[in-house]
Amino acid sequence: MTIDQKTGLISWERTVASVQPYTINVKASNRIGRTEVQWSLKVQLSYNITIEDVTPTGVLAVPKTIQMRGMVNYFSGTLQSLMAFVDVKVRNKGRITTMSIVTSPRNRGRFEAVYFPKAGDSGLFEVDGRHPSDTGFTPQKSWSVLGMMCVPGYVNRQAYLDADVVEMRGVSLLKNDGVNRISNITARVEGIGGPLTSVVVRAGNRLSSNGSRPLIVFLDTDSEVSIDVILTVSHPLRPLRGVIAVVFSTPDGTTARVRIGLQLNVRKPALILSPSSLSDSVPRGTQKTFQINIKNEGEVTAKSLRVTLPSEPRLTMSAYSTTTTTASEDRLDLLPNETAILVLTVTTGATDSLGQFSGSVALNSDLSSASISYRFYVTSQEKLNITVRVEDEYTYFASDKPLVSGAVVTLRNPRRRYTEQRITSNHTELVVFEDVDEDRYTLTATAPGHGSYWAVIIAKPSDPSITIFLQRVAVKYTWTVTPTTFQDKYIVTLDSTFETQVPMPVVTVEPASLNLIPYEEGKKDVINFNITNHGLIRADNVRFALPSHPTLIFTQTIDPIGDLPANTSIIVQISVKLKTRVKRNLGTLACGLKMLYDYYCGGTRTGGQDITLTRTYPGRPPLPMCS
Structure with a gap:
């Protein structure tokens, strides 16, 4: 709306019609005063x-x-x-x-x-x-x-399968929500299968199982009818989970549907075992009995509850009964809240091997099962003294045949809570563990300048002496990092320290570190390794364990290398060739280059040295390699 300032006329160019009148307010003011006027304006529809x-x-x-x-x-x-x-x-x-x-x-x-x-x-x-x-x-x-609907349209129902027929009342209401009577309503069920053999739909006293005849003759406006379903399941009864749909329809095509989520459970016995497992030591040539209480805390009887023993001749069933019934053919019926007693007997022979035997005993009825696990240890009542002799290469090759001094020898049996430690104080001392039970033990040994030893032994009177061999560590390698005058630049070197003129093989190989980049780029194809025996004893069967590489083939040109006498060196050439027709992936790792040798020292021993593989470009950080 606009007001003409000269004439005071109000104009409305694009008038919008309205059934109700418009209310117009006009306010005017000047230095003298102000005024306000209101009126109604009706714009008729056109x-x-x-x-x-x-x-x-x-x-x-x-x-x-x-x-x-x-x-x-x-x-x-x-x-x-x-x-x-x-x-x-x-x-x-x-x-x-x-x-x-x-x-x-x-x-x-x-x-x-x-x-x-x-x-x-x-x-x-x-x-x-x-x-x-x-x-x-x-x-x-x-x-x-025409309209009908199911209220609710989806429902979850649970029931127990106490018989093969289950009735579910009032799963939904079928309502006529239109304004006209609906006639000749039939019902069909979708989703039947498996153990669910049939579903019958009921409305009042009429049944319809396959949609072949009307379930509801007529349904008046705003009326409703309660829907029941009757389920039939097959034997043997077992839990069932799933969804079925009941579809209501008329000859003219009016439909409604209710989906029913089924959870059908089977009442089962609940077998509670006390104790739930068996664990004990049984000395040789003895017998022990164990009682297990079996209580049925379920809602129904555990019928034909039978005991199944494993194929272990040392484990037998001595008794199986309730307070009123003795098992017939290893089985009985256990009523709700009733307890049965099972007696198991373990019998060991005088010559049985020491150690553990384990398994489980199964209990099965028609509707439930349980098991009791067992773990028995065959032990001995005899005691003995264990003598341990700790040797190394010097024991065999040195003139005075010394034993290892400063060796820490530990004997453990966690089940018996037994841990004892002995230390050799000179080159002739044997360690003795006194009054030890005949049983299995873990034996470990360490000594300065030697490798370690670990073994599971059986301590028995017929063989109370044990010899341990600790391999001497004759060659040591040390990485040295030297900072340079340039920021974030370092020189990394690998230094070796080894014994010489000692009564054992001391074999080293040079180079001890190898950069693979020149070989991956095809700039080099040969590696010359200098193998030296610094000891006074021959190293037998010297050999290389060559690496596997995605683009390189390593070949030993001298095969076999053979033996390496004392104070002798030999140069062995390894050929390195690029694989043909292989897409090169220089970021792939390569591992496993190692020099090995044997020597006889109370048995065949194996020594060796790893050759460290690197992948380094000058002035760049190293690329990935094996640790």
């Missing part, structure tokens, strides 16, 4: 709407798309426009759906509208056409849709 036709019409079995046609009626004395705005309104169950459209410019004053059905549409549908400013509603045309 046209109304007529709905001429809806297709299809009448009573529909299922929701369908509805075509609607109509025209605009201009009032006398109003100017007809090329196009007019129209609100087509559809009312169903108190809810109004509005479709805003315009009339056709080629067929002035006429329009068409389409109503697309929604899921679950049913009942009476009324149509009206209105000017957009008119909020009223007066039905002009109508149609109706």
Whole structure:
């Protein structure tokens, strides 16, 4: 709205029609004072709407798309426009759906509208056409849709399978939510299979199992009927989980559906064993008995509860009974809250091997099972003194045949909570563990300048002496990192320290570190290794364990290398070739280059030296390699 400052006339150029009058407020003020005036202005509608036709019409079995046609009626004395705005309104169950459209410019004053059905549409549908400013509603045309629905549409049900037939009452309500009577409603069930052999649907006193005859003859408007289902399952009874659907339909196609989540459980005995497991020591040539209490804490009888023993001749069943019943053929019936007693006997022979034997005893009934695990240790009541002799290479090759001094020897048996330690103090001392039970033990030994020893032994009177061999560590390697004057630059070197002129093989190999990059790039193809025996004893069967590499083939040119006498060196050449027709992946790791040799020292011993593989470009960080 605008006000002409000279004439004071108020003008409204694009007037919007309205059923209700507009309220207009005008305020004016100057230096003398101010005033306010209010009045009502009614802008009449220029046209109304007529709905001429809806297709299809009448009573529909299922929701369908509805075509609607109509025209605009201009009032006398109003100017007809090329196009007019129209609100087509559809009312169903108190809810109004509005479709805003315009009339056709080629067929002035006429329009068409389409109503697309929604899921679950049913009942009476009324149509009206209105000017957009008119909020009223007066039905002009109508149609109706038959409708029924299940409340709830999904339900979870649990039950116990005490028999092969289970009845579930009131799983849902089938309601007629339309405005017309529905007739000849049948029911069918989807999802039957497996142990679920049949499902019968019941409404009142009528049954329908396969949809072949009406379950409900008629269902009046706003009425409902309770739905039951009767399930039949096959033997043997076992738990069942799944979903079935009951589909209701009429000959005209009106449908409703309820989905039922089934959880069918079987009442079972609950077998509680006390103790739940057996563990004990049984000396040779003795017998021990063990009592197990078996209580049924379930809701039903454990029928034909039988005991199954493993194929272990030392384990037998001595008794199996309740307070009122003795087992027949290793089986009995155990009532709810009743307790059975099982007696097991373990018998060991005088010459049985020491150590553990284990397994489980099974208990099985028609509906439940349980087991009791056992772990028995065959022990001995005899005691002995264990003598341990600790040797190294000098014991065999040195003239004075010394034993290892400073060796720490430990004897352990965790089950007996036994741990004892002895230390050799000179080159002639043996260690003795006194008054030790005949049994299995873990024996370990360490000494400065030697490798370590670990073994599981059986301490027995017939063989109380044990010899341990600790291999001397004659060659040591040390990485040295030297900072340079340049920031973040270091020189890394590998230094070796080894013994010479000693009564044992002391074999070294040079180079002890190898950069593979030149070989991967094809710049080098030969490695010359200098193998030296610095000791006074021959090294036998000198050999290389060559690495596996994705792009390189390592070949030993002298094969076999043979023996390496004392104070002797030999050069062994390793050929390195690039693999053909292989896509090179220089980021792949390569591992396993090692020099090995043997020597006899109370048995064949093996020594060796790892050759460290690197992948380094000058001035760059090292690439990945094996640790």
